[in-house]
Amino acid sequence: xxxxxxxxxxxxxxxxxxxxxxxxxxxxxxxxxxxxxxxxxxxxxxxxxxxxxxxxxxxxxxxxxxxxxxxxxxxxxxxxxxxxxxxxxxxxxxxxxxxxxxxxxxxxxxxxxxxxxxxxxxxxxxxxxxxxxxxxxxxxxxxxxxxxxxxxxxxxxxxxxxxxxxxxxxxxxxxxxxxxxxxxxxxxxxxxxxxxxxxxxxxxxxxxxxxxxxxxxxxxxxxxxxxxxxxxxxxxxxxxxxxxxxxxxxxxxxxxxxxxxxxxxxxxxxxxxxxxxxxxxxxxxxxxxxxxxxxxxxxxxxxxxxxxxxxxxxxxxxxxxxxxxxxxxxxxxxxxxxx
Amino acid sequence: xxxxxxxxxxxxxxxxxxxxxxxxxxxxxxxxxxxxxxxxxxxxxxxxxxxxxxxxxxxxxxxxxxxxxxxxxxxxxxxxxxxxxxxxxxxxxxxxxxxxxxxxxxxxxxxxxxxxxxxxxxxxxxxxxxxxxxxxxxxxxxxxxxxxxxxxxxxxxxxxxxxxxxxxxxxxxxxxxxxxxxxxxxxxxxxxxxxxxxxxxxxxxxxxxxxxxxxxxxxxxxxxxxxxxxxxxxxxxxxxxxxxxxxxxxxxxxxxxxxxxxxxxxxxxxxxxxxxxxxxxxxxxxxxxxxxxxxxxxxxxxxxxxxxxxxxxxxxxxxxxxxxxxxxxxxxxxxxxxx
Numbered sequence: 042x043x044x045x046x047x048x049x050x051x052x053x054x055x056x057x058x059x060x061x062x063x064x065x066x067x068x069x070x071x072x073x074x075x076x077x078x079x080x081x082x083x084x085x086x087x088x089x090x091x092x093x094x095x096x097x098x099x100x101x102x103x104x105x106x107x108x109x110x111x112x113x114x115x116x117x118x119x120x121x122x123x124x125x126x127x128x129x130x131x132x133x134x135x136x137x138x139x140x141x142x143x144x145x146x147x148x149x150x151x152x153x154x155x156x157x158x159x160x161x162x163x164x165x166x167x168x169x170x171x172x173x174x175x176x177x178x179x180x181x182x183x184x185x186x187x188x189x190x191x192x193x194x195x196x197x198x199x200x201x202x203x204x205x206x207x208x209x210x211x212x213x214x215x216x217x218x219x220x221x222x223x224x225x226x227x228x229x230x231x232x233x234x235x236x237x238x239x240x241x242x243x244x245x246x247x248x249x250x251x252x253x254x255x256x257x258x259x260x261x262x263x264x265x266x267x268x269x270x271x272x273x274x275x276x277x278x279x280x281x282x283x284x285x286x287x288x289x290x291x292x293x294x295x296x297x298x299x300x301x302x303x304x305x306x307x308x309x310x311x312x313x314x315x316x317x318x319x320x321x322x323x324x325x326x327x328x329x330x331x332x333x334x335x336x337x338x339x340x341x342x343x344x345x346x347x348x349x350x351x352x353x354x355x356x357x358x359x360x361x362x363x364x365x366x367x368x369x370x371x372x373x374x375x376x377x378x379x380x
Numbered sequence: 381x382x383x384x385x386x387x388x389x390x391x392x393x394x395x396x397x398x399x400x401x402x403x404x405x406x407x408x409x410x411x412x413x414x415x416x417x418x419x420x421x422x423x424x425x426x427x428x429x430x431x432x433x434x435x436x437x438x439x440x441x442x443x444x445x446x447x448x449x450x451x452x453x454x455x456x457x458x459x460x461x462x463x464x465x466x467x468x469x470x471x472x473x474x475x476x477x478x479x480x481x482x483x484x485x486x487x488x489x490x491x492x493x494x495x496x497x498x499x500x501x502x503x504x505x506x507x508x509x510x511x512x513x514x515x516x517x518x519x520x521x522x523x524x525x526x527x528x529x530x531x532x533x534x535x536x537x538x539x540x541x542x543x544x545x546x547x548x549x550x551x552x553x554x555x556x557x558x559x560x561x562x563x564x565x566x567x568x569x570x571x572x573x574x575x576x577x578x579x580x581x582x583x584x585x586x587x588x589x590x591x592x593x594x595x596x597x598x599x600x601x602x603x604x605x606x607x608x609x610x611x612x613x614x615x616x617x618x619x620x621x622x623x624x625x626x627x628x629x630x631x632x633x634x635x636x637x638x639x640x641x642x643x644x645x646x647x648x649x650x651x652x653x654x655x656x657x658x659x660x661x662x663x664x665x666x667x668x669x670x671x672x673x674x675x676x677x678x679x680x681x682x683x684x685x686x687x688x689x690x691x692x693x694x695x696x697x698x699x700x701x702x703x704x705x706x707x708x709x710x711x712x713x714x715x716x717x718x719x
Contacts (some may be wrong), residue, residue, distance in 0.1 A: 185602055186587040246586060247599050248525040249485075251639030256590040263524055296635045298705070300590030366637070 043352045045315060045324060045376075049075035049344035050331035054176070054212055054233050054284025055307065056080045057100060057114075064103045065362050066289060069307040071109035073378055075344030076336075078176070078284065081119040081141055086153065089128055090135035093118055111346070115339070117141045117176065122156055126167035138339065139174035139210070140164075147180045147189070147258065154182075158196060162203065169207035174339065175200070179211045179219065180259055190215055190259050194222045201226045208338065213238060213286045215259035217269035223280055224273075231338045233284030234274050236310040237368055239317050242267055253295040254366055257286070258302045274330055275323035282335035285310045289365040306368040309357055313369070315350050315376040353377045382691045384654060384663060384715075388414035388683035389670035393515070393551055393572050393623025394646065395419045396439060396453075403442045404701050405628060408646040410448035412717055414683030415675075417515070417623065420458035420480055425492065428467055429474035432457055450685070454678070456480045456515065461495055465506035477678065478513035478549070479503075486519045486528070487597040487641060493521075497535060501542065508546035513678065514539070518550045518558065519598055529554055529598050533561045540565045547677065552577060552625045554598035556608035562619055563612075570677045572623030573613050573669075575649040576707055578656050581606055592634040593705055596625070597641045613669050614662035621674035624649045628704040645707040648696055652708070654689050654715040692716045 052074045057066040070077050079100065081087035087096050093116040104112040115138040118128070129140060142161070145154035155161060168175055179197060180189035197211055211223055211232040223232045241261035246252055261267070273281045287310065288303030295301065306313070311331065318327040336343050355377045357369045391413045396405040409416050418439065420426035426435050432455040443451040454477040457467070468479060481500070482493035494500060507514055518536060519528035536550055550562055550571040562571045580600035585591055594600070612620045626649065627642030634640065645652070650670065657666040675682050694716045696708045 185581065186583050187602070242524065243586075244525050247582075247595060251590070251592050251595040251634075251641070252637070253590050253592075253639070254637060256586060260586050263526070295590075296637065298591070298593060298635065298709075300592070302590070370637075 045327070045350040046347050047328045047350070048332040049346045049348055050283065050311065051075060051335050051344065052077040052285045052287070052307070052310070053210070053282055053335040053339070054078055054080065054235070054286050056082070056286070056288040056303065058289065059083050059096070059099065062289065062363050062365070063099060064107065065365065066287075066307065067100055067103040067112070068107040068109070069361070070287070071104045071107060071112035073307075073311050073348060075111070075346065076113045076115050076341070078115045078138060079117060081117045082143065086119045087116070088118055088121065088124070090118070090132045090137060093132060093137045094135060115139070119143070120155055120161060120164065121153060122160065124161065124164050126163050129164050129167045129173055130171050133168075133171040133173040137173065139176045140168060141176045141178070143178045144180065144182045144193075146182045147178055158200075165200070165204050165207055169204045174208045174210060176210045176212055178258075186260050187262060191218045194219060197222065197230070198226065201230050205229065210338070212284060213259060214270055214273070215262055216266045220269045220273045224278070228280070231280045231282065232273075233286075233335075234270055234281055235284060235286045235304070236306050236313045236317075237261070237304045239267065239270055239274060240313065253300045254368065254370065255304065256300060256302055257288070257304045271317065271321060275318055275321045275326055277326040277329040279334045279337060281330065282338065283314070283331045284335070289363075291364040292360065292366050293364065295366065304368045305365050308361065308367045309369050309374060311348070311350065311378055312374045312376040316374065348378055349380050350376050351379050384666070384689040385686050386667045386689070387671040388685045388687055389622065389650065390414060390674050390683065391416040391624045391626070391646070391649070392549070392621055392674040392678070393417055393419065393574070393625050395421070395625070395627040395642065397628065398422050398435070398438070401628065401702050401704070402438060403446065404704060405626075405646065406439055406442040406451070407446040407448070408700070409626070410443045410446060410451035412646075412650050412687060414450070414685065415452045415454055415680070417454045417477060418456060420456045421482065425458045426455070427457055427460065427463070429457070429471045429476060432471060432476045433474060454478070458482065459494055459500060459503065460492060461499065463500065463503050465502050468503050468506045468512055469510050472507075472510040472512040476512065478515045479507060480515045480517070482517045483519060483521045483532075485521045486517055504539065504543050504546055508543045511547075513547045513549060515549045515551055517597075525599050526601060530557045533558060536561065536569070537565065540569050544568065549677070551623060552598060553609055553612070554601055555605045559608045559612045563617070567619070570619045570621065572625075572674075573609055573620055574623065574625045574643070575645050575652045576600070576643045578606065578609055578613060579652065592639045593707065593709065594643065595639060595641055596627070596643045610656065610660060614657055614660045614665055616665040616668040618673045618676060620669065621677065622649075622653065622670045623674070628702075630703040631699065631705050632703065634705065643707045644704050647700065647706045648708050648713060650687070650689065650717055651713045651715040655713065687717055688719050689715050690718050
């Protein structure tokens with residue numbers, strides 16, 4: 042197949058940042074995706090309905106300026122120890138889609154994360170009642186990086202049991218164990234998979250040279266883990282859908298003594314997915330992964346319109362404005378988004 | 381104990397580099413260690429007796445200029461596919477101490493490493509006969525970074541069986557499995573342990589922020605591995621001794637998109653070892669690890685003279701000349717080498 046037309050896809054996990062970066066990040070995402078779930082962990086985090094509304098307006102303004110006025114940001118708030126059921130309900134009433142939980146200390150700007158998940162049970166009960174989705178950075182803090190996701194799965198099981206109607210998304214899967222637990226849990230539990238976790242293992246971060254542009258959370262792991270993720274993504278199960286976790290950092294925060302985690306994949310994610318799905322004989326199931334499963338889980342109609350991919354080589358730019366280095370910078374990709 | 385006097389220690393694994401870096405690296409090593417086993421993997425590698433003799437003269441000249449004329453470099457040659465038994469014998473006759481085997485592609489400047497270890501069996505037979513020690517970078521190439529050392533242990537077992545009188549050193553242990561295999565093999569097989577592998581786990585490289593100055597080969601692994609290394613080092617077994625693998629890179633080769641592996645530990649290694657041994661109630665066994673076991677394995681007398689450590693805080697410089705950033709840069713250490 043040399044050409045592929047998909048219902049316009051969604052990105053159910055993206056970091057657009059704010060201030061000067063916003064125009065560039067919105068442009069990259071909105072040129073391909075019809076909707077995106079916007080992560081709230083800004084330097085000044087999105088905590089309430091009014092924070093989310095202000096951020097939504099900023100994003101929509103930038104999307105309009107970039108010529109993508111049809112782009113629809115799906116907003117989130119960040120859960121803190123101090124989040125109340127009323128904050129969750131007000132967010133939902135104002136059109137916020139999900140609330141994101143970062144355990145304290147697990148990733149960028151998560152120093153203010155949640156220290157005791159059980160104390161948020163009243164908030165989860167309210168979210169269950171009003172339909173606000175719970176998005177989880179599924180890593181347990183304070184233990185070895187290779188074990189954090191697997192240990193967190195006990196918490197996931199507990200939440201699914203305690204709140205049987207709460208829709209829960211385990212974000213950016215990185216282990217075979219997580220795939221299997223998500224498969225076994227009820228249909229209220231789903232998961233996102235990034236493009237880069239379908240490609241990288243720990244070898245691509247520390248196996249040869251040290252590659253800061255491959256450094257992300259959760260850390261990519263073993264080949265068997267990557268295999269399990271590829272099977273989950275390409276099998277068209279409604280439980281797994283695309284969330285890029287595209288997370289740009291200026292190059293100075295990557296090439297330094299203490300580099301930040303995050304892969305800026307938005308400019309290349311869809312072509313990379315096409316390449317992976319093609320290699321696994323699953324191009325016909327790419328639309329389910331990027332355009333259908335996530336929308337269905339979130340209770341949204343599929344997007345109107347489409348995107349077209351052609352099999353035509355192109356070279357990924359070495360960097361984008363604001364000194365943002367994309368995933369696969371300088372490499373040649375097989376598929377290209379056109380139109 | 382507030383003060384500690386040790387027989388002057390040896391470093392049985394160090395990278396001194398060449399050209400402009402040599403004065404600085406020699407100064408750091410020779411100010412503390414009486415002897416050091418000098419790794420041969422320069423940009424233009426040390427392959428023969430005459431290469432080693434030239435490099436020895438360079439090192440001794442720099443040591444003299446730095447005021448450490450008593451420092452004695454123990455020289456190595458690098459084994460290539462093309463190394464012959466005659467090359468090994470000539471090296472031994474010229475006073476070379478060991479030959480270093482890098483499997484192709486496992487670390488810095490190892491693109492010219494050995495592709496088929498069995499083809500070197502005639503060389504190993506000659507080394508066994510003439511007393512040249514075999515030093516192994518014990519990682520199997522082409523497999524996942526967490527498994528490389530463990531998979532290589534089969535090769536180690538095979539070499540120990542095939543050449544029962546060949547002295548073999550497995551360098552820079554990083555796994556509990558390697559500790560246990562070295563313990564079980566005959567007394568002709570020993571191992572070096574670095575200071576940084578006694579301190580770091582994978583969490584210190586990729587667990588929080590990305591730390592290029594902790595990036596090394598073999599990659600530090602789990603807490604259980606580090607525990608096994610600490611037990612091996614502090615138990616005064618003659619099979620385990622100190623080799624720093626101190627390996628400086630200019631900061632531009634660390635803070636970049638493809639960072640080099642290596643920890644520049646020479647300026648801090650002995651104080652760090654004192655801290656670790658003290659914490660494990662083993663200060664009395666530090667001398668065996670750094671001054672006695674390695675010399676005995678290599679058939680050398682203990683050094684004359686001593687070094688003195690006092691428990692007095694000092695701050696590690698942020699960098700050294702030639703833009704070399706040391707391990708623990710900017711941190712405060714408890715023990716200090718004096719005099």
